[in-house]
Every structure is written in C-alpha cells, then in structure tokens.
Amino acid sequence: MSKTVVICTGQPGTGRDEYLQALKSRRDFHYYHLFDYIVSEAEKQGFILNKLNVLDFYDSKPDVLESFRASALKRIIEEIRKKGGVHVISTPYHFEWKGKSYEGLRQDEVKSLNPDIFLVILDDLIRVRERLKKDPQWREYDFTLVELAQWRRAEIMGVYKLSRLFTPHKEFYLVAREHGTNLLEDLIFHREKKKIYLSHPITGEDERFFRSVQRFAESLQPYYAVFDPYMIKDWDIVETWRRMKNESQTKGEEVPGKIDVTIEYADGVKRYELESWDIETAIKNIRAQIIDTDYKIIESCHYIVVYHPREEISAGVMSEMIQAKAMAKFVYVFYPYEPSPFFEWYSTKIFSREDEMINFLKEIAGKEIVP
Numbered sequence: 001m002s003k004t005v006v007i008c009t010g011q012p013g014t015g016r017d018e019y020l021q022a023l024k025s026r027r028d029f030h031y032y033h034l035f036d037y038i039v040s041e042a043e044k045q046g047f048i049l050n051k052l053n054v055l056d057f058y059d060s061k062p063d064v065l066e067s068f069r070a071s072a073l074k075r076i077i078e079e080i081r082k083k084g085g086v087h088v089i090s091t092p093y094h095f096e097w098k099g100k101s102y103e104g105l106r107q108d109e110v111k112s113l114n115p116d117i118f119l120v121i122l123d124d125l126i127r128v129r130e131r132l133k134k135d136p137q138w139r140e141y142d143f144t145l146v147e148l149a150q151w152r153r154a155e156i157m158g159v160y161k162l163s164r165l166f167t168p169h170k171e172f173y174l175v176a177r178e179h180g181t182n183l184l185e186d187l188i189f190h191r192e193k194k195k196i197y198l199s200h201p202i203t204g205e206d207e208r209f210f211r212s213v214q215r216f217a218e219s220l221q222p223y224y225a226v227f228d229p230y231m232i233k234d235w236d237i238v239e240t241w242r243r244m245k246n247e248s249q250t251k252g253e254e255v256p257g258k259i260d261v262t263i264e265y266a267d268g269v270k271r272y273e274l275e276s277w278d279i280e281t282a283i284k285n286i287r288a289q290i291i292d293t294d295y296k297i298i299e300s301c302h303y304i305v306v307y308h309p310r311e312e313i314s315a316g317v318m319s320e321m322i323q324a325k326a327m328a329k330f331v332y333v334f335y336p337y338e339p340s341p342f343f344e345w346y347s348t349k350i351f352s353r354e355d356e357m358i359n360f361l362k363e364i365a366g367k368e369i370v371p
Contacts, residue, residue, distance in 0.1 A: 001083075001084040002084055002085075003080070003083070003084045003085055003086070003087060004085075004086045004087065004116050004117070004188065004191070005080060005087045005089070005113060005114065005115040005116050005117075006086065006087065006088045006089065006115060006116065006118075006119060006188055007089050007091075007105070007110070007113065007115045007117070007118050007119070007159075007162075008020060008088050008091075008119045008121065009090075009091060009092055009093040009104070009105075009118070009119065009120050009121070009155060009159050010092065010119075010120055010121030010122065010155065011092055011094065011128065011148070011151050011155045012095075012132060012135065012137070013123070013127075013128035013129065013131040013132040013135070013138070013148070014121045014123045014128060014131075014177060015121075015123065015131055015177060016090060016092075016121040017033065017090055019121055019177055019184065020088060020090055020184075022181050023184050023185060023188075026181060026185065027086075027185060027188075027189055028085070028086075029085060029086035029087065029088055029188070030079070030080070030083060030085060030086065030087045030088070031088050031090070032076045032079070032087065032088065032089045032090065033090050033091075034069070034072060034073070034076070034089060034090065034091035034104070035051070035054070035091065037072035037075055037076060038054075038068045038069050040072070041068040041069075041071045041072050041075075042068050045064075045068075047064075047068075051136065051137040052136060052137060055095060055097040055098075055102070056097075058097075058102060059097065059098065059100065066106075069109070070109065073109050073112065073113065076089060076113075077112055077113060080113075086188060088188070089113065089115075091104045091105065092104045092155065093105055093154075093155050093158045093159050093162075094151065094154040094155045094158050096147070096150075101154065105162065107162065107165060110162050111165060111166075114166075115170060116170065116171065116191075117170065117171045117172075117173070117187065117188065117191075118159050118160075118163040118170055118171065118172045118173070119173050119175055119184075119187065119188075120155060120156055120159050120160075120172075120173070120174050120175065121175055121177060122152070122156075122174055122175065122176050122177065122232055122293070123176065123177040123178070123232070124232060124233035124234045124236075124237070124263070125145050125148045125149060125152070125234055125237070125282070125286070126145075126233075126237065126261065126263070126272050126274070127177075127233075128148055128152075129143055129145070129148060144278055144281065144282065145237075145274075145278050145279065145282035145286070146278075146281045146282035146285055149282050149285040149289060150285065152289065153289060153292075156174065156292075156293070156296070159172070160172055160296065171187075171191075171300070172296075172300055173187055173297075173300050174293055174296055174297055174300075175187065176231035176232045178231040178232070178233065178265060178266060179227075179228070179231050180266065182221065183225060183226070183227070186221075186225035187225055190225070192366065193223070193224055193225045193365075193366075194224055194225070194301075194302040194365065194366065195224065195225045195226075195227065195300060195301040195302050195303075196220060196224045196225065196226045196227065196301055196302070196303050196305050196361075197227050197229070197294075197297055197298050197301040197303070197304045197305070197320070197324070198213070198216075198217055198226055198229075198305055198307060199229075199304055199305065199306045199307070199316075199317050199320045199321065200213050200228075200230070200306070200307040200308065200314075200317065201308060201310060201314035201316070201317060202230055202235055202239075202314070203239065203314065203316070207264060209309075210230070210264075212309070213228065213230070213307055214228075216307050216358075220305070220361060220362075223361065223362055223365035223366075224303075224361070224365060227297050227300075227301060229290075229293070229294045229297060232290075232293060233263045233265070234286050234289070234290060235290060236261060236262070236263045237261055237274075237279060237283075237286060238283065238286055238287055238290065240259060240260075240261045240262075241259070241279050241280075241283055244256065244276075255276050255280075256276060257275070257276055258275060258276065259273070259274050259275075259276055259279060260272070260273055260274075261273075261274055291319075294320060295320075295323050298323055298324050298327060298329065299327055301329065302329070302330070303329065303330045303331075303332060303361075304320065304321065304324040304329050304330070304331045304332070305332050305333075305334075305357075305361065306320075306321065306331065306332065306333040306334065306335070306347075307334050307354075308334060308335045309334065309335075309336060309354070311337045313340065313343055318342070318343065318346070321333075321346040321347065322346055325346050331346060331347050331348045331349075332347075332348055332349050332351070332357060332360070332361065333347045333349070333350045333351065333357075334351050334352075334353075334354050334357045335350055335351075335352070336352045336353070336354075337352075
C-alpha cells in the first residue's frame with residue numbers, strides 16, 4: 001500500500017492550516033491537525049482545552065500535556081498505518097509563551113511517525129504579525145519583529161535537525177506562502193519533479209524585472225518544482241531600511257521615527273508603517289535569516305538556475321552560486337554578456353539566450369545524468 005507521510009510545520013501566524021486547506025480543495029489527502037487530537041485526548045481525562053488556555057496548561061502541567069500529545073500521535077500513527085495515500089500532520093514545532101520556549105514535537109515522536117517529507121511554511125514577518133493580531137490566541141501580545149524572527153529561526157532550525165535524524169536524511173523544504181499552492185502540490189504529490197532554486201538579482205530591480213522573473217519561472221513549472229527566494233518578502237524590509245539609513249547618513253540626519261514599507265504580493269500591493277526602532281533591533285537577525293534560508297533551500301534543490309539578464313553581477317547571486325558549487329549542485333546560468341572568470345568558474349553551463357536555457361532545462365527534466 002503506497003503512502004507518503006508529511007510533517008508540515010510553521011510558526012503561528014504563517015496561516016499554515018489555511019494554506020493546507022487551500023491545497024485540500026484541489027487534492028485529496030488525509031489531514032491530521034495535531035492540536036485537535038490533543039484536545040480529544042484531554043477530554044477523555046476531563047480537561048477542556050482550547051487555543052486560549054492550552055499553553056498556560058502546558059506551563060503548569062507539562063508532563064500531562066505531553067502525555068496527551070503522545071496519545072494523540074499514537075492515534076495518528078495507527079490511522080496512517082491503516083490507510084494508503086498522502087498523510088499530512090500539521091503542527092507548529094516551536095512555541096514562545098510568557099518568556100518560555102516549548103517544542104511541539106519530540107525526536108522519539110518524529111521517529112515513530114517516520115515521515116517522508118518535512119515542510120516548514122514561511123511568510124514575511126510583517127504579514128505574520130498582521131495575522132497574529134487577528135488571532136484570539138495571540139492578539140493581546142504586541143510582538144516585535146525581532147521576537148518573530150527569533151521564533152522563526154527556532155522553527156526552521158528545529159525542524160531541519162529533525163529531518164537529519166534519519167539516514168539517509170529526509171526531504172526538507174522551506175515553503176513561502178507567496179508561492180501559492182502550486183509549489184506545495186509539487187512537493188507533496190509530484191515528488192519525482194526535480195527541485196530548482198531560481199537565483200536572480202533583487203537589489204535595484206523594479207516590478208517589470210520581477211514580472212520577467214515570474215514569467216521565466218512559469219515556463220519551468222510544468223517540469224520542475226521551482227523555489228524563488230524573493231517569495232519571502234522580508235527582503236523589502238531590508239532594502240527599505242538600507243535605503244533610509246543611507247539617505248539619512250548622506251544628509252547627516254537621524255533616521256525617521258517611522259518608515260513606510262511597500263510590499264507587492266500576488267494579491268496586490270500592501271503598505272505598512274513601521275517603527276524605526278522595531279526594524280533596527282531586528283535587522284541583523286532578518287539579514288542573517290535571508291542568507292540561512294536561501295542556503296537551506298539551495299541544499300534541498302537539485303539545480304540552481306540563475307536568471308541574470310543585466311550585465312552588472314549581483315553579489316547575492318554570486319554568493320548563491322559559490323554556495324551551490326560547495327554543495328555539489330549543478331549551476332545553470334542565463335547571462336547574455338561575456339562572463340568574468342569568477343562568474344564562469346562557478347557556473348556549470350552558461351547560456352547567452354534565455355530560450356536556449358529553457359529548452360535545455362526542459363530536455364534534462366527528470367533525467368538522472370545531465371550534460
């Protein structure tokens with residue numbers, strides 16, 4: 001009986017379960033919301049738990065709640081054992097509550113589930129905070145960007161380590177909500193598709209350029225699962241801060257107390273007014289996470305595809321190419337200019353024409369050995 005078991009995590013505020021439900025409206029799979037199973041186990045012992053009291057209960061009776069979770073997972077494991085198909089277990093891995101940290105899964109529990117895939121759902125910190133403000137469980141807490149960034153780092157690192165408990169390592173993917181459900185569907189239901197990390201310039205580019213990146217990505221999506229790092233929109237916070245900081249230094253002025261950040265999402269442009277201190281305290285953490293997240297996505301992909309139609313080489317793209325080569329990845333590049341020796345050194349193959357590279361990638365899709 002063929003089956004695929006997926007552990008899908010993501011810090012509160014990512015909209016993880018709504019994302020999975022959107023996929024469920026398109027594809028059939030067995031869905032296990034771990035919290036619902038924990039509530040059911042607690043009811044058997046006379047405890048009425050909900051999202052408003054569960055973490056306080058965990059704080060006061062950690063052993064009791066962990067016993068409920070263990071029983072819940074045993075039920076899930078037994079249900080999975082009886083059925084084929086795709087099984088998705090949804091839960092956060094890491095919780096922050098009243099200055100304390102809690103784990104939503106333990107190593108022994110994960111080993112018992114023996115998943116095929118680990119997914120961590122991500123979204124930019126601003127949109128995560130906006131969702132938390134509307135969530136009855138979290139709306140009383142005014143989270144700073146640095147708090148949310150640290151929470152996300154713990155989520156990513158914790159789940160990454162869980163995926164490395166197994167030999168060989170289990171599949172591990174960071175999935176940005178902004179990708180929509182197509183990437184999520186590919187990762188779960190089309191596992192035979194090779195994974196591509198789409199590297200491209202970001203700094204200094206306009207919306208016209210990003211539309212061309214999207215068009216390029218769409219040409220490859222029937223053949224590959226395509227990760228675009230710019231789908232995690234924290235980069236717009238970093239770029240806005242950098243621009244404002246540089247302008248203020250040039251003028252010999254202080255950075256304004258409030259900064260407007262504009263982000264273009266798939267569903268439209270959103271504008272946010274952020275406190276400067278909120279950005280400043282988080283900015284180093286956000287920058288470091290951008291690098292770490294990109295490198296983890298590169299690690300999970302088969303090929304790095306560089307879309308670089310401008311002549312001036314992007315420092316970020318160059319860094320990603322170097323990292324990819326260090327991980328023994330193939331690096332295919334569209335660059336319609338004479339390359340520098342360094343750019344050429346870290347490329348597996350360079351194409352001067354976009355259509356030539358697209359045709360090449362279509363030709364090698366699904367093949368184990370590539371030219």
